[in-house]
Amino acid sequence: MADLSTKYMGLELKNPVVVAASALSSKVDNIVAAEEAGAGALVIRSLFEEQIRHEIGQLDEALSQGAESYAEALSYFPAISHGEAKEHLFWVERSRAATQMPLIGSLNAVSQGSWVKYAKQLADTGVNALELNYYSVEADMNRAGADVEKAMLDIVASVRQEVSLPIAVKISPFYTSVGNLIQQLEGVGVNGVVMFNRFLQPEIDPDREEVLHEMTYSTAAEMRVPLRWIALLYGRTGLDMAANTGVMEARDVVKCLLAGASVVQVASTLFRNGIGHLTSLVSGVSEWMDGHNYTKVADFQGTLSQAKFEGNPVMYERAQYLDFLMSRQRWVKS
Numbered sequence: 040m041a042d043l044s045t046k047y048m049g050l051e052l053k054n055p056v057v058v059a060a061s062a063l064s065s066k067v068d069n070i071v072a073a074e075e076a077g078a079g080a081l082v083i084r085s086l087f088e089e090q091i092r093h094e095i096g097q098l099d100e101a102l103s104q105g106a107e108s109y110a111e112a113l114s115y116f117p118a119i120s121h122g123e124a125k126e127h128l129f130w131v132e133r134s135r136a137a138t139q140m141p142l143i144g145s146l147n148a149v150s151q152g153s154w155v156k157y158a159k160q161l162a163d164t165g166v167n168a169l170e171l172n173y174y175s176v177e178a179d180m181n182r183a184g185a186d187v188e189k190a191m192l193d194i195v196a197s198v199r200q201e202v203s204l205p206i207a208v209k210i211s212p213f214y215t216s217v218g219n220l221i222q223q224l225e226g227v228g229v230n231g232v233v234m235f236n237r238f239l240q241p242e243i244d245p246d247r248e249e250v251l252h253e254m255t256y257s258t259a260a261e262m263r264v265p266l267r268w269i270a271l272l273y274g275r276t277g278l279d280m281a282a283n284t285g286v287m288e289a290r291d292v293v294k295c296l297l298a299g300a301s302v303v304q305v306a307s308t309l310f311r312n313g314i315g316h317l318t319s320l321v322s323g324v325s326e327w328m329d330g331h332n333y334t335k336v337a338d339f340q341g342t343l344s345q346a347k348f349e350g351n352p353v354m355y356e357r358a359q360y361l362d363f364l365m366s367r368q369r370w371v372k373s
């Protein structure tokens with residue numbers, strides 16, 4: 040029977056299937072269910088600073104209602120203030136107490152100071168690692184790419200200085216030089232990189248002439264992007280790579296591992312098929328390993344990465360491109 044155990048950022052996982060940060064982990068019961076269904080680890084839904092700020096604004100507004108007409112009434116009540124991240128942190132602590140598997144706390148903050156403040160608070164909940172969810176759509180045309188990257192690296196470096204837990208950064212695929220950015224992240228001392236975040240994209244309804252902000256789940260075709268980058272970087276970065284976006288079935292998990300991922304994160308497929316789908320993801324990988332005579336994950340991790348091309352990433356890309364051109368020629372002729 041295959042041994043699926045693996046290491047991610049120094050954490051011991053019983054298998055490489057990790058539940059990605061999502062609304063699924065909003066309930067402690069779901070986190071327990073994910074562990075029972077066989078998850079190797081779970082990333083808890085992000086602590087979003089903007090959400091906290093929004094709630095503080097709403098509370099202030101509610102408390103100031105009628106304050107002008109009944110100013111004296113304010114003195115009857117004790118001063119009420121928003122608990123900031125307390126609610127989120129309390130529930131992360133409860134999740135920690137209810138489970139044994141590695142739990143990863145996730146954070147998306149705004150200013151450098153608050154990234155550090157909330158990262159320290161999350162680290163104190165007992166989570167085993169942190170994931171910095173660097174979700175940012177740069178709409179400011181005056182900000183150059185290099186400035187965007189520098190701001191991110193400064194934030195990550197300052198969190199690294201204050202938190203001793205393993206840290207992964209969840210990045211988007213929309214960087215000019217993904218490999219260089221990952222190299223720089225390694226330089227500031229992080230341990231892993233999640234490839235890639237999936238942004239909420241706006242949709243337009245032409246009938247109602249409205250912009251829609253609806254959440255859509257990913258499709259299997261989207262997995263090609265992380266697959267390419269993981270295969271290109273395996274063996275060339277010291278960071279553990281977590282594949283994310285578009286992983287639906289056990290075969291997809293296997294593909295990511297063959298490309299060189301240390302672990303594979305899943306969200307959409309669990310929303311579609313239920314938390315119990317984790318069991319078939321894990322057993323499917325195990326069956327595939329048995330069928331291919333692999334006893335442990337390390338036996339095949341990265342075997343279809345650029346390392347196969349004698350560590351030549353340019354050849355890896357060119358070979359795929361040439362294969363594509365040749366097959367297209369054959370297709371046009373026939």
Ligand SMILES: Cc1cc2nc3c(=O)[nH]c(=O)nc-3n(C[C@H](O)[C@H](O)[C@H](O)COP(=O)(O)O)c2cc1C
Nearest residue numbers: 059060061062084085172237257284285305306307
């Ligand atoms: C409903 C929902 C909520 C999500 N919430 C978070 C979140 O809090 N933090 C985060 O980093 N990613 C969040 N994500 C993104 C997922 O972690 C993941 O990166 C993305 O869905 C791509 O993986 P998938 O193709 O398996 O869905 C969310 C995704 C969904 C579908």
